[in-house]
Every structure is written in C-alpha cells, then in structure tokens.
Amino acid sequence: MESRKELLLKKYSENGNTKMPGGMMGPGPGGRGGKNRGPMKLEKGKNTSQSIKRVFSYISQDKMKLLFVLLCAIISTVSSLGGSYVLRPVINNLVDKNTTKSEKVEMLILGLIVMGAIYMAGVVTSYIQQKVMIKISQNAIQRIRNDLFDKLQRLPVKYHDTHTHGELMSRFTNDLDSVGEMLNNTLVHLFTGVITIIGTLILMFTTNWILAIVVIITIPFMTLAGGAVGSKSRKYYGGQQRALGAVNGYIEEMVTGQKVVKVFCHEDEAVRDFEILSDELRANQVNAQFFGGIMGPVMNGLSQISYTITGVVGGILCLTRGFDIGGLTVFTQYSKQFARPVNEISMQVNTIFSALAGAERVFAVMDEPMEDKHKQLKKLYTKEEYDKLSENEKADENNVLIHGDVELKNVTFGYVPDKKVLKNIDVFARPGQQVAFVGSTGAGKTTITNLINRFYDIDEGQITIDGIDVKDIDKDSLRGHIAMVLQDTHLFTGTVRENIRYGRLDATDEEVEAAAKTASAHSFIKRLANGYDTIIEGDGANLSQGQRQLLNIARAAISKAPMLILDEATSSVDTRTEKHIQHGMNRLMNDRTTFVIAHRLSTVRNVDCIMVLEQGEIIERGTHDELLLKKGRYYQLYTGAVELD
Ligand SMILES: Nc1ncnc2c1ncn2[C@@H]1O[C@H](COP(=O)(O)OP(=O)(O)O)[C@@H](O)[C@H]1O
Ligand SMILES: [Mg+2]
Numbered sequence: 001m002e003s004r005k006e007l008l009l010k011k012y013s014e015n016g017n018t019k020m021p022g023g024m025m026g027p028g029p030g031g032r033g034g035k036n037r038g039p040m041k042l043e044k045g046k047n048t049s050q051s052i053k054r055v056f057s058y059i060s061q062d063k064m065k066l067l068f069v070l071l072c073a074i075i076s077t078v079s080s081l082g083g084s085y086v087l088r089p090v091i092n093n094l095v096d097k098n099t100t101k102s103e104k105v106e107m108l109i110l111g112l113i114v115m116g117a118i119y120m121a122g123v124v125t126s127y128i129q130q131k132v133m134i135k136i137s138q139n140a141i142q143r144i145r146n147d148l149f150d151k152l153q154r155l156p157v158k159y160h161d162t163h164t165h166g167e168l169m170s171r172f173t174n175d176l177d178s179v180g181e182m183l184n185n186t187l188v189h190l191f192t193g194v195i196t197i198i199g200t201l202i203l204m205f206t207t208n209w210i211l212a213i214v215v216i217i218t219i220p221f222m223t224l225a226g227g228a229v230g231s232k233s234r235k236y237y238g239g240q241q242r243a244l245g246a247v248n249g250y251i252e253e254m255v256t257g258q259k260v261v262k263v264f265c266h267e268d269e270a271v272r273d274f275e276i277l278s279d280e281l282r283a284n285q286v287n288a289q290f291f292g293g294i295m296g297p298v299m300n301g302l303s304q305i306s307y308t309i310t311g312v313v314g315g316i317l318c319l320t321r322g323f324d325i326g327g328l329t330v331f332t333q334y335s336k337q338f339a340r341p342v343n344e345i346s347m348q349v350n351t352i353f354s355a356l357a358g359a360e361r362v363f364a365v366m367d368e369p370m371e372d373k374h375k376q377l378k379k380l381y382t383k384e385e386y387d388k389l390s391e392n393e394k395a396d397e398n399n400v401l402i403h404g405d406v407e408l409k410n411v412t413f414g415y416v417p418d419k420k421v422l423k424n425i426d427v428f429a430r431p432g433q434q435v436a437f438v439g440s441t442g443a444g445k446t447t448i449t450n451l452i453n454r455f456y457d458i459d460e461g462q463i464t465i466d467g468i469d470v471k472d473i474d475k476d477s478l479r480g481h482i483a484m485v486l487q488d489t490h491l492f493t494g495t496v497r498e499n500i501r502y503g504r505l506d507a508t509d510e511e512v513e514a515a516a517k518t519a520s521a522h523s524f525i526k527r528l529a530n531g532y533d534t535i536i537e538g539d540g541a542n543l544s545q546g547q548r549q550l551l552n553i554a555r556a557a558i559s560k561a562p563m564l565i566l567d568e569a570t571s572s573v574d575t576r577t578e579k580h581i582q583h584g585m586n587r588l589m590n591d592r593t594t595f596v597i598a599h600r601l602s603t604v605r606n607v608d609c610i611m612v613l614e615q616g617e618i619i620e621r622g623t624h625d626e627l628l629l630k631k632g633r634y635y636q637l638y639t640g641a642v643e644l645d
Helices: 002-015 048-095 101-154 157-162 165-207 209-256 258-263 267-321 325-366 383-387 391-395 445-452 475-480 496-501 509-518 522-527 545-558 575-589 624-630 633-639
Strands: 379-381 399-401 406-413 422-429 434-438 460-465 482-485 563-567 593-597 609-614 617-622
Touching: 002 209, 002 267, 048 101, 048 165, 048 325, 101 165, 101 325, 165 209, 165 325, 209 258, 209 267, 209 325, 258 267, 267 325, 379 383, 379 475, 383 399, 406 445, 422 434, 422 445, 422 593, 422 617, 434 445, 445 563, 445 593, 475 482, 482 545, 496 509, 496 545, 509 522, 509 545, 509 575, 545 563, 545 575, 563 575, 609 624, 609 633, 617 624, 617 633, 624 633
Parallel strands: 379 399, 434 593, 434 609, 482 563, 563 593
Antiparallel strands: 406 422, 406 460, 609 617
C-alpha cells in the first residue's frame, strides 16, 4: 500500500499541473492577510540575480509609473507613522493639569483634524499606488507571456519531444502567476516594509531609547517561533503540492483516457488508485492548513506579549523617570507597527524565491537556442509568386524560383545520438514526380518526411531542393512550399471552412469548396448540421477519424505548394471512400513533387518510384512492375506472403 502510494505520487506528480484550483485550497495556508501564498517550499533558482535583472527589464519599460508608485509608497508609509506622532502632544495636553478644558477641546479637535488629514493622504496614496502597481505588473506579465508564446511557436520540434505539454503549460500558468503575484504585492510590501521598519526605529529611539531596546530584544523570539511553525507548515505544504499535482495529473489522464479505461474495465482500479492519492492529499492538507492557520495566532500572541512587556516597562518609566503618557501611548503603537512588517517580510521571502525560480524557468524556455539566425537564408517562390516580385527582388539571389526537385543524399539521422533511425538514404524526386515509401511501422517513413521539411536537422548527408541545401532555406518559406497531410491529424476549434482555409489563408470560399471536392470531403460536409460553418469541437471529436483525414487532405489541397507529403493520409478511410478519393488525390499530386506514405499498397501502384524501407534502410526500389518482377520484399508484401504490420 505504502509503496503503491509512492509509485503513484512519483508517476503523476511530475506531469500534473500543480496549479491550485481556487476552491480546493480554502483560505490558503498563509493565514495572515491571505494575500501571499504562505510558506511554500523554499525553492532557490540557480541564477537569481540574473532573473531579477530580467524581470526588472520587463517592468522598467514603465519606469516613470514605477517611480510614481515608489513615491506614493513613501508618502503612505510616512503618513501612517506621522499620524501616531501627532497623537503624542494631543494626549499629553489632555492629561496636562495646567491647561483649561476649552484649551483641551481645542487642541483635541485640532489634533484630530491634522491626524485625519495625514491618514487621508495615506489612504489616497496607497489606493493610487495599488492601482498603478497592478497595472505595471500586469503589463510586464503580458509582455513576458507574449514573448514566451512567441518563442513557443518558434521552438524546434525537437524541443517538444523532450518536454511534456504539462511542463510547457505550467510555464504559462504557475510560473507566470507567481511572478505576477510577486510584482503585484510583494515588491511594494517589501519596499514599504523596509521604510516602515527604518521609520519606526527612528521614532522609537527618539521617543524612548530604553523601550526601543526592549522591543528589539523580543524580535529574535518572534522570528524563531515564526520560523518553527513556518518550517512545519512548509513541509506539509510541499507534500500537499505534490499530492495535489498527482491528483490533478491522475484525473487528467483518466478523463482523457476514459474510453480506454471503460474498454478494459479498469474503473475499479482507477477508483482505488485515486483513493490512495486523494487520501494522501487530505492528510497533507489537514496539516498544511493547520500549521498555516496557526501562524497568524501564534505571531499575534507573541506580539501581545511583547506589547504587554512594553506597557509594563513603559509604565515603570513613567513613574520613575518622568516619561510622558503621550509618549508611552504612541510608543506602544510604534511597537505594533514595527512587528507587522518584520512578520510580513519574513513570510514573503518564500513568495519571492518561488517567483524568481518560476521566472528563471520561463526565461530558460525563452533562451532555448534558435537555429541559424545569423545566416543569410534563401526564400522560395513558385512561378506564380515569382512573377509578382519586383525587378529588384528578382535580382536578389536569395529569392529563388523553385520547381520542386527534391534530393536526399546519403542521409543518416537519429532522434537521439547513437541510435540511427535512418541509414544512408538516397532518394530523389524530379519536379512533379511521385515517390512512395512503404514498409513496416517504425521503419522510418515518417522520419524521412520530417527531415525534408526540417522538423529535424540531419547528422550526415544532405537534403536539397532545386539544388539548394535545405539548411540554407528560410524555414517558413520551406514549409510554406510543402503541403503536408500529417499522420497525426489535428483540427483546430473553429468552423470546417476555417480549418480547410488553414492551408492557405487567402483562399476564397469557392476555393475552399473546390479543395473539399478534391479531397472527397464535400459530400459529408454538406450533410453536417451547418455545412461548412459547422463548428469543430475538441480536435474534431464530433467527426469520424476518416472524416478528419479528409479535412486534412482538403487543407493540403487548397495550398498551392509545389511539393506535397502524404503520410498515411487515407489510413482511416474505408477502401470504398479511398477508391473514391483516388481520383482527387491524383489531381492533388498532379504537377507536384509528391512523397506518399501508404499503408495499402494498392494506392501507390501508379507512382514513379516505390521505396521499400526496413529498419531505416531502403532495401528495394523501383516501379510497381519492376518490384513485382524482382520477387523480393515488395512482392511478398503485395501478394500477402508477409503482412505489413
Ligand atoms: N520524436 C521521436 N523521438 C525519438 N524517436 C522517434 C521519434 N519519432 C519516431 N521515432 C523512432 O524512429 C523510428 C521510426 O519512426 P517513424 O519514422 O515514425 O516510422 P514509420 O513512419 O515508418 O512508422 C521508430 O523506431 C520510432 O520509435
Ligand atoms: Mg509513420
């Protein structure tokens, strides 16, 4: 039981999104103020000062506003100190035996007015300060978020292979949130806290230095007690976060995999495992909430003790050394004011560190290396596009007219070092030719297409288009001229029409329909509730797998790219529909250099050349007839002597 728990926690806490869903946490373990996240596991980044600098570079674009906020913070802090300073002469005047009643009332009213004005100024400035600071920090967060998303769109495919979706998602959610929180509150708190501490210290010492020393002596006790509760709370809080991550991760997986769970009748097991995780979460939450919750009362109690000691010592000083009542009253106020920021700052240290660690993770994504920025890259143009260029642009040797002559020369590649997936691949396709790849699953067919459009870069050999190394071609331009129907289809939320138009954004409605007809998708689209305006939900959950593929083919058909890659484009379509599409597919391939990967060999019978791929190597090549005559692997596959697995 115990080990199963550890196993589940380990498995799911890493991928789970550790974001706390609002209601689940209750008031939060921070206790006091409820604004900060409370004592969280103290995580320190490796490069804290660098992260601070970078976060500041995002705020510093609002430099004037920031200065204004600091000014407001100073005014509001000074006014809260000044208010109690005025109290002293007022109280002393009240207890003074030498002043008349009317003088006392006069002084009292005057004092109240002055204090009111000072506090009012404090309220107004802190209102403004809060408002402006939130604006600044949200602006900064927006800039970081946009930069991060921009980067995400440009990261090489390889990056996504080694980082889970959950991981990337949490850069946008958890990490950005914690940075935002730090900017919203913590910074200003820290700043006002320091001013308050310094200001109060000065006021305390000028009011009465003996009492000031008494207050300072009590501080280490408070810090120690706070630290003890804090470390307990941190421990359980960390456990709670881990368990929460696991619970979320588990739910996520079971929701997305619900059908598989049902098919294999794993409901009971799923529930059992969930109960283990859920129980772990409850146990940690109880403790985390408890220690988080008593933090405030403990600190309060301690500050009451310190308050009492101050009162007693102050009273004695009044009696023996002529310390004034007004002085004592304001002093007790100071001592309270003093304790507050000390507590606050010590609690915010956690927020700051976790925010900086978050910032560091965000910046790490932003700093992922991008390829060949420095190189002068070539841009491809089809005949139609090229004709539209100005004479000047045509003269630029980096703008090239392409025909779609693709060649792979002695290409060797592995996704990871020392595990070669492709070995010495030589393939060429002249403009308009069709080349097919056949072979078992895992032979490396998809990989070849991933290399042509440069999802990955090759280790050895060369891939050229019209004689130009693909490494010298601008990636966008390269991919813009290769229409692809990927093996894993993906549809975006939006209408059918929008999804087809994704292949070429300036396509007209007529062109969308024409493409759909080419892909034999028109008739089923017509039967949908709203035809071309039907909204596609959740990656096409309301369509069949085959229908999704047809939309993907339509998407490729609408593009005018001179090169085309079809990766098992019709694997989920029934044979009858496939026959039906064949005509359209032929039109689609017509005039385009095409690489087609097909599961059903019958569909590639007419291509110019068939490559039989096994374990990353081309073991046979030729036309359908040639390969049949050879009576080799292809013959076996075609006649059914060997099954294509
Ligand atoms: N993103 C990836 N990272 C690491 N290995 C991969 C990746 N994609 C595919 N592979 C491996 O490369 C080999 C060839 O895969 P693939 O080209 O998809 O085969 P096919 O399309 O012929 O079925 C397989 O052994 C597979 O495990
Ligand atoms: Mg494949």
